[in-house]
Amino acid sequence: MxxxxxxxxxxxxxxxxxxxxxxxxxxxxxxxxxxxxxxxxxxxxxxxxxxxxxxxxxxxxxxxxxxxxxxxxxxxxxxxxxxxxxxxxxxxxxxxxxxxxxxxxxxxxxxxxxxxxxxxxxxxxxxxxxxxxxxxxxxxxNPNTVKAQARHSNQNYAAHKQQIEEILERDKRQKRTKSSTKEK
Structure with a gap:
């Protein structure tokens, strides 16, 4: 103001x-x-x-x-x-x-x-x-516009970025483990 x-x-x-x-x-x-x-x-x-x-x-x-x-x-x-x-x-x-x-x-x-x-x-x-x-x-x-929803999504991502990255990293490790198990 x-x-x-x-x-x-x-x-x-x-x-x-x-x-x-x-x-x-x-x-x-x-x-x-x-x-x-x-x-x-x-x-x-x-x-x-x-x-x-x-x-x-x-x-x-x-x-x-x-x-x-x-x-x-x-x-x-x-x-x-x-x-x-x-x-x-x-x-x-x-x-x-x-x-x-x-x-x-x-x-x-x-x-x-x-x-x-x-x-x-x-x-x-x-x-x-x-x-x-x-x-x-x-x-x-205008809380229901696409622009507002995108902003809300970006704020949610920023607030949970570390958790999301940890989940993605865990999923990558699990995929590597599964693929190395299949090869054996």
Missing amino acids: GTYIYDAKRFGFSVTFIGIFCIAMCLASIAAFFNMFSLPKGIAAVVLIVAGYQIWNTFIALANPRQVTIDEHSIAFSAYGRTDRFVLDDIHAFTVREFPGKRYVRINEGGLLRGRYWVQTGFMDNGEALEAWLSEFEYQV
Whole structure:
């Protein structure tokens, strides 16, 4: 639990600058439709769609939060003076897709305006603790998923690893004994 903040310089470039650049690309694409800018209309349409989607995710949906705050009762994602807060008891679906240095989090199936977040744990203060909390909470909310069952199996294996290895070693010795007995 705590507050996790995306490194200011990285956030400024990776999120804010890219969002502003996409605004410029949208304006250039719109200008191309009115023959104010030399760009084929097909390319302008593709650029408009891709850049518009990025602008939406950056400034409207807050898909790339600057700050994640977790307390006993809620989780909040914040950027640009706006916060999406979710009461933990009201969350019925919570999925985390794991990528190196980042997590894609969907809350209550996500939507166009809120509930879908790219959390850049690799560039956040104490990002490892945030990754651990996100994973643990996902298992609490969704205990019957294959991912949760695999985690449970891995924990059971780790807890009983020495016993399992002893049984496997005993079985190997018994097989060797049986095969040497058959040879005689």
